[in-house]
Amino acid sequence: MIIAVDGPAASGKGTIARALARHYGLPHLDTGLLYRAVAATVLRDELDPAQEADAVAATSFDDLLLADEWLRSDEVGKAASVVSAHPLVRSALLQRQKRFAAQPNGAILDGRDIGTVIAPDADAKLFVKATPMIRARRRHAELQKIGSTVSLDRVLSDIRARDDRDSTRAQAPLVAAPDAAVLDTSFLSIESAILKAIQLVETQLARKRELT
Ligand SMILES: Nc1ncnc2c1ncn2[C@@H]1O[C@H](COP(=O)(O)OP(=O)(O)O)[C@@H](O)[C@H]1O
Numbered sequence: 562m563i564i565a566v567d568g569p570a571a572s573g574k575g576t577i578a579r580a581l582a583r584h585y586g587l588p589h590l591d592t593g594l595l596y597r598a599v600a601a602t603v604l605r606d607e608l609d610p611a612q613e614a615d616a617v618a619a620t621s622f623d624d625l626l627l628a629d630e631w632l633r634s635d636e637v638g639k640a641a642s643v644v645s646a647h648p649l650v651r652s653a654l655l656q657r658q659k660r661f662a663a664q665p666n667g668a669i670l671d672g673r674d675i676g677t678v679i680a681p682d683a684d685a686k687l688f689v690k691a692t693p694m695i696r697a698r699r700r701h702a703e704l705q706k707i708g709s710t711v712s713l714d715r716v717l718s719d720i721r722a723r724d725d726r727d728s729t730r731a732q733a734p735l736v737a738a739p740d741a742a743v744l745d746t747s748f749l750s751i752e753s754a755i756l757k758a759i760q761l762v763e764t765q766l767a768r769k770r771e772l773t
């Protein structure tokens with residue numbers, strides 16, 4: 562069983578995908594981390610995220626980097642959204658994600674294009690959203706925890722810029738798949754959002770069973 566979880570920054574998709582992975586006993590891949598690892602490699606080597614060739618060269622990053630706390634920073638998130646707009650970066654990371662999705666018992670992946678590009682035939686698809694201000698507050702609190710002093714206003718404007726870049730890029734833009742269930746977490750606690758996500762997945766699985 563493959564479950565695709567997509568949505569904008571700090572909507573809660575990672576929290577929901579991890580909870581679904583525990584609930585269904587499936588492996589989980591946070592695909593945003595792959596783009597963050599490419600971005601971190603470009604920044605570390607003092608190259609330019611906007612240059613496609615520089616970003617493509619960074620797609621052969623060392624997997625140890627995926628555990629580095631720096632990947633969670635605002636700086637790396639912003640650069641990840643720039644490198645991820647390059648078609649050659651997306652194609653370099655495509656097979657790795659498709660292989661993860663094709664594991665024998667299935668998998669749960671979260672990102673921006675899981676339901677549309679990586680696993681268009683997923684058994685269940687969620688598109689998780691929340692208002693920009695609520696997402697900015699959540700991300701601001703997270704960044705404060707890792708020692709960042711960035712202001713809430715700055716986080717909000719970064720989130721809006723990232724939404725805009727992710728939604729308007731030519732390849733694999735951030736958009737809900739037509740068959741995804743939309744889950745707005747703006748006014749849900751984490752626990753309620755997880756329960757709602759499980760309900761939505763179960764409804765999709767039941768519908769799929771009826772059709773087969
Ligand atoms: N429904 C919710 N209510 C309040 N906080 C939430 C909710 N869902 C997630 N969070 C918190 O918001 C932050 C971002 O969530 P995360 O799941 O990492 O988002 P994403 O993967 O979409 O970027 C985390 O600190 C998480 O604990």
Ligand SMILES: Nc1ccn([C@@H]2O[C@H](COP(=O)(O)OP(=O)(O)O)[C@@H](O)[C@H]2O)c(=O)n1
Binds near residue numbers: 674
């Ligand atoms: N499947 C994916 C996942 C992330 N990304 C890009 O990678 C950036 C960082 O993704 P992320 O999921 O770690 O970001 P957050 O939602 O956690 O802020 C996003 O802004 C997207 O531009 C993507 O293009 N496709």
